[in-house]
Amino acid sequence: MTATAAEPAVDARGLVKVFERGRRTFWQRLRGEPDRRERFHAVDGIDLRVERGEIFGLLGPNGAGKTTTMKMLATLLIPTSGTISVLGIDVLARPRDVRARLGAMLSGERSLYWKLTARENLEYFAALYHVPPRQTRARIDDALTSVKLLDRADDYVERYSTGMRQRLALARALLPDPPLVILDEPTVGLDPQAARDLRARVRELRSQGRTVLLTTHYMEEADQLCDRVAIIDHGRIVALDTPGALKRTIRAEEVVRLEIGLADDGAAVLERLGRSATVARSERHNGTLAVTAHCASARDFVPAAFDAARSAGATIQHVEVVPVTLEDVFISLTGRALRE
Numbered sequence: 001m002t003a004t005a006a007e008p009a010v011d012a013r014g015l016v017k018v019f020e021r022g023r024r025t026f027w028q029r030l031r032g033e034p035d036r037r038e039r040f041h042a043v044d045g046i047d048l049r050v051e052r053g054e055i056f057g058l059l060g061p062n063g064a065g066k067t068t069t070m071k072m073l074a075t076l077l078i079p080t081s082g083t084i085s086v087l088g089i090d091v092l093a094r095p096r097d098v099r100a101r102l103g104a105m106l107s108g109e110r111s112l113y114w115k116l117t118a119r120e121n122l123e124y125f126a127a128l129y130h131v132p133p134r135q136t137r138a139r140i141d142d143a144l145t146s147v148k149l150l151d152r153a154d155d156y157v158e159r160y161s162t163g164m165r166q167r168l169a170l171a172r173a174l175l176p177d178p179p180l181v182i183l184d185e186p187t188v189g190l191d192p193q194a195a196r197d198l199r200a201r202v203r204e205l206r207s208q209g210r211t212v213l214l215t216t217h218y219m220e221e222a223d224q225l226c227d228r229v230a231i232i233d234h235g236r237i238v239a240l241d242t243p244g245a246l247k248r249t250i251r252a253e254e255v256v257r258l259e260i261g262l263a264d265d266g267a268a269v270l271e272r273l274g275r276s277a278t279v280a281r282s283e284r285h286n287g288t289l290a291v292t293a294h295c296a297s298a299r300d301f302v303p304a305a306f307d308a309a310r311s312a313g314a315t316i317q318h319v320e321v322v323p324v325t326l327e328d329v330f331i332s333l334t335g336r337a338l339r340e
Contacts (some may be wrong), residue, residue, distance in 0.1 A: 007088040009180050009211040010050035010073060015082035017043040017068050017235075042068040044235035046082075050213055052179075055206050057226035058215040059326060065235035066215035067107060070184050073213070074104045087180060100130075103173030107185035107215075111169055114158035118149060118168050121157060122175060129176045143171040146208075147201050163194025170201060181205055183214040187221060199225055219326040231330055238333045247324045252278065252294030255328055256301055259318035260289040260309055272308030277301050281331050288317070292331065294324075 020037040043065045050056040058066045071077040073084060075095040084091040086098045112121055122140045131139050144150040147167040157165060166186065173181055183202065187195040202225055205212050216222050222229050223243045230240040239246055256277070260269060266282070266289040273279055277295035284290075295301040298321040309316045 007052075007085070008049050009052045009054075009087060010048060010056075010213060011085040012046060012048040012069075012073065013083045015043055015046040015048070015069065015072060015084065016041065016080045017065075017072060017077060018080045041235050043072070043079075046232075046235070046237055048230065048237070050211060052211050053206065053209060054227040055202065055212040055214070055225050057222040057229045058213075058232050059217070059219065059222045059229050059330070060215075060232040061217055064232045066217075066232055067184055068235075069232070070104075070106065070182055070213070070215055074102065074106070074182050075099055076106075100176060101178055102180040102182060103176055103178040104182040105166075105169050105173045105184065105186060106182075107188055111172060112157050112165060115156065117154050117156055118144065118160075118171075119153040121168065122172060125172050126175050131175060139175055139177065142177075143174040146174060146204065147171045148197075161194065163190050163197065166190060166194070166198055167201065170198070174205075178210070180211045180213065183212065185215055185217070187216070187218065195221075219330075223326055229326065231326070231333065233330070233334050239329065243326060246326060246329045250294055250324045250328050250332060252324060252328075253296050254294075254298045254301075255280075255322050255324055256293045256295055256298050256305070257318075257320040257322065258289075258291040258293065258305060258316055260291060261315040261317050262287055262289050263313050266314070269309055269312035269314045272312060273305055276304040276308070280328065289314070292328070294328065294332075 018039050019042050020039050022037045024035055024037060046069060058069060060066055068077065072079050073086060073091070075091055075098050078092070087101050089097050091098050119140060122143060123136065126136045126139060141150060144153050147170050149164065149167055149171065152164070157168065160168065186202070187198055190198065199221065202212055202214070226243060228240065228242055229246060230237045232238070260266070266284060269289065270279060270282055273291060273293060277293040279291060280294050281292040282289060293301065302319060306316055
């Protein structure tokens, strides 16, 4: 099938991936013992459409199914069921054609050889990607330039900082000159400056006309980078829209976070707080109640919260007022924080 401009970059329907916990030994199979391994759905019926030329984010906590989804889209895992089309190509029928048209940077992979220079690394991978020899030099220079590493091309990778290695891994993904780039947790482990620099590189990919599909559990990153975001939890998409539209689903202008010292179970203070705002989340720990409340005006709610705590025999120890974030959207949908 030939791709057309009207087709999306990614079109996944009813995507399911089931894994088994534990292993069945050779002797168990030989004796004909029944397979009692527990099966769990890492991805549980995802429908996903990513348009060409957009930065699309999968946002969710660790273990939500983001990386498994990415690996299926990148042809590294075969779905248990469902269909995937990437750039108009059936992933299951023509995986090699898909691989030739996408670049991937997956979390946790050790894909660089530290005893080689950056250029030597990219020469090696260019051969693996079947880059035509006459184009290899230009492709490598373009990839290094795009991640601002051309002046360090002949330095050994072992001398690179973590951020520079991440940028080189991105350069490796760009060698095939792919229209689709898949980035799995691209800024994990980076310091703030390195993370900011890598996000700038991602924006440049979109300006070059590429489609970027990334996963992250950093809500600020998804908010800053993505044209659209799918929030995923327990292998399912629980919300999908632009960051602004998702935040508008929270019927509040501000979010107030309180830490309250308790003399009892906190039920009374929660009941009183609920009269002035929507209590999105509450958690008790060592005599302290942490509350996240959505309200129309923090200026009105905070004094009411102090009154509610005082009348319930509690003490407010800390107050923080913040704007609505994607994490508040996640909490409202799942009842827990992204980092849990």
